[in-house]
Amino acid sequence: MLRSTTTSLLASAKMLRQPLASTTTPFQARFRNAAAAASTSRLFSISASASSPPPPPQHYNNNGSTKTRHPRVLVTGSLGQLGSGLVKELRSMYGAENVVASDIRKAPEEFMANGPFVYADVMNYSALERIVVDWRIDWIVHYSALLSAVAEKNMAMALSVNMAGFQNMLELAKVHRLRIYSPSTIGAFGPSTPKDNTPDLTIMRPNTIYGITKLHNELMGEYYREKFGVDFRSARYPGILSADTPPGGGTTDYAVDIFHHAVRHGHYDCFLSKDTRLPMMYLSDCIKGTVEHLTYPTPLPQSVYNLAAVSFTPEELTKEIQKYLPHFTISYPDEARPDFRQAIADSWPATLDDSMARKDFGWKEEFGMENMVKLMLDKIQAQVAAEKKNATAAEAKNASMAA
Numbered sequence: 001m002l003r004s005t006t007t008s009l010l011a012s013a014k015m016l017r018q019p020l021a022s023t024t025t026p027f028q029a030r031f032r033n034a035a036a037a038a039s040t041s042r043l044f045s046i047s048a049s050a051s052s053p054p055p056p057p058q059h060y061n062n063n064g065s066t067k068t069r070h071p072r073v074l075v076t077g078s079l080g081q082l083g084s085g086l087v088k089e090l091r092s093m094y095g096a097e098n099v100v101a102s103d104i105r106k107a108p109e110e111f112m113a114n115g116p117f118v119y120a121d122v123m124n125y126s127a128l129e130r131i132v133v134d135w136r137i138d139w140i141v142h143y144s145a146l147l148s149a150v151a152e153k154n155m156a157m158a159l160s161v162n163m164a165g166f167q168n169m170l171e172l173a174k175v176h177r178l179r180i181y182s183p184s185t186i187g188a189f190g191p192s193t194p195k196d197n198t199p200d201l202t203i204m205r206p207n208t209i210y211g212i213t214k215l216h217n218e219l220m221g222e223y224y225r226e227k228f229g230v231d232f233r234s235a236r237y238p239g240i241l242s243a244d245t246p247p248g249g250g251t252t253d254y255a256v257d258i259f260h261h262a263v264r265h266g267h268y269d270c271f272l273s274k275d276t277r278l279p280m281m282y283l284s285d286c287i288k289g290t291v292e293h294l295t296y297p298t299p300l301p302q303s304v305y306n307l308a309a310v311s312f313t314p315e316e317l318t319k320e321i322q323k324y325l326p327h328f329t330i331s332y333p334d335e336a337r338p339d340f341r342q343a344i345a346d347s348w349p350a351t352l353d354d355s356m357a358r359k360d361f362g363w364k365e366e367f368g369m370e371n372m373v374k375l376m377l378d379k380i381q382a383q384v385a386a387e388k389k390n391a392t393a394a395e396a397k398n399a400s401m402a403a
């Protein structure tokens, strides 16, 4: 779990000896006081990172001259629903060699062929530190987590991966002065949060393990930003829809499953009630917002922002799908015996106010309900057609071999 390195102990001791300016937080000081940083010792620059800006990314050519280079990014949990798309986007911006994808599962061959992929268990601090050092990592995008439904079924693992794993990444960011982006979720809100147009700052008393771990992480990230000058960035994502990567065990998964069932079977047995309204977003918008937030050149006024696009109920989504597949049908659970995910969904906001993200880093979604539904159906129909074509080709091959 957490490792107390000599460096970080020295860092803490040294930090305690530094008087804090009464009008400037350590975080503000870090990014304002470049001149002071230039005159600090190596130990001080590691220990009191709150007072020194991170060095501009540089690399040294063989001839000894320097030139600026792209940041080198480590993405944890990169084989999940969101990770592979983000890795692809970052590689197109910074070059494949500058984006190190990681996970604890075997990556598909094509993923391995597209750039560096390493095994990284977020529970193992020293292994993570080795990756950061060996690859000269500048930024971390921390995507490893257990989502709401899986977490609720496996509390011990969720506490470990979501909280202790995050804590390891945060500590690495502090020790090695990395920028860290780690998403939060609408799940960080709770049943006492105002449900409509939920703002960034509001009552937050989540009653799920997922929400509790995510709110804990938001607060720890803010603490590290204030106390140690860590450039911690986070956005509360809504449920994310994608046709290419399957969801990882959340409460909003129905909004992806429904499309696959609609195209393949013409019917979907929904696990949420028909009027459960939740905020949602198409994957490419999520990646766009994440990249805009991650790459914003200076730290933003807030560490954590709401990020929103659309909100809908299963019934509204069904009606939109039926515009293209009129024979599609849906069924809902018996109200007397709801699925366990209903209580999770009921504790989350119906709509989010993300005006601060729009104001501070120019966030704006491209996909609303209509173009998102059309694209999801087009993509899944293309997948089904390709599967059929492959199956027919395989059958023909088998038949010719048997003949």
Ligand SMILES: NC(=O)C1=CN([C@@H]2O[C@H](COP(=O)(O)OP(=O)(O)OC[C@H]3O[C@@H](n4cnc5c(N)ncnc54)[C@H](O)[C@@H]3O)[C@@H](O)[C@H]2O)C=CC1
Pocket (backbone or CB within 6 Å): 076, 077, 078, 079, 080, 081, 082, 083, 103, 104, 105, 120, 121, 122, 123, 142, 143, 144, 145, 146, 147, 161, 165, 183, 184, 185, 186, 236, 237, 238, 239, 240, 241, 246, 247, 248, 249, 250, 252
């Ligand atoms: N997908 C969504 O709708 C939303 C996702 N988020 C957040 O976005 C982030 C990414 O989510 P998804 O890609 O959907 O999750 P996912 O469940 O699809 O992927 C998570 C990845 O973490 C990996 N992982 C699990 N334990 C690990 C460990 N010990 N060490 C390293 N990796 C480990 C898994 O192998 C998996 O590939 C998470 O923090 C999640 O909470 C937030 C809101 C909505």
Ligand SMILES: CC(=O)[C@H](N)C(=O)O
Pocket (backbone or CB within 6 Å): 147, 148, 149, 185, 186, 187, 210, 237, 238, 239, 240, 249, 250, 251, 252, 253
């Ligand atoms: C909204 C989320 O965080 C995720 N999709 C889940 O349902 O757990």
